[in-house]
Amino acid sequence: GQNIDQPTEMTATEGAIVQINCTYQTSGFNGLFWYQQHAGEAPTFLSYNVLDGLEEKGRFSSFLSRSKGYSYLLLKELQMKDSASYLCAALDSNYQLIWGAGTKLIIKP
């Protein structure tokens, strides 16, 4: 079967760094997405990785290892507005997104 695993909840301090991990098992693989979702709102796109390595976008970076079926989202210089759920989703061989349940990130002052 197809499966995405990510932690249910994480807590971090304002100004610190946090890494949210995601492991995936899919029928074929065509890339991995990270989305941010604030409570009560729709998800918004953060990043896409299809090749191994690190992609950096300002305070956010995303890493992919295809051989390990593993990705992480790295958030630096955390701000209170980063409190949200972070959804990991893998694109399978049919170009369908398989979604994780999301990681709720709580930022404390």
Add this chain to the structure above:
Amino acid sequence: SQTIHQWPATLVQPVGSPLSLECTVEGTSNPNLYWYRQAAGRGLQLLFYSVGIGQISSEVPQNLSASRPQDRQFILSSKKLLLSDSGFYLCAWSVEPAGGYNEQFFGPGTRLTVL
């Protein structure tokens, strides 16, 4: 620029009543369209997707149905709602770019409560 609209924003319906949620996309042609449901504190569950007018694929057997009467209109319906239909319903669109991946863009969502 492309925009996606969903309505209503919130809905409270009794068990057994019908449902119709509408989604429209502007600024793009022949998009792929998706309906998702998200239960409280859970991930996204794909309900239906459509690659063209009248073409609907169902991912999960349930008492819901979807239709695409026009290129940029996607409708989610039910004849009789169940308590378990409560959730946050999200419509999304994507296109098939030459680059090969289809980032999905989400509408604002409809929060449905079935009592």
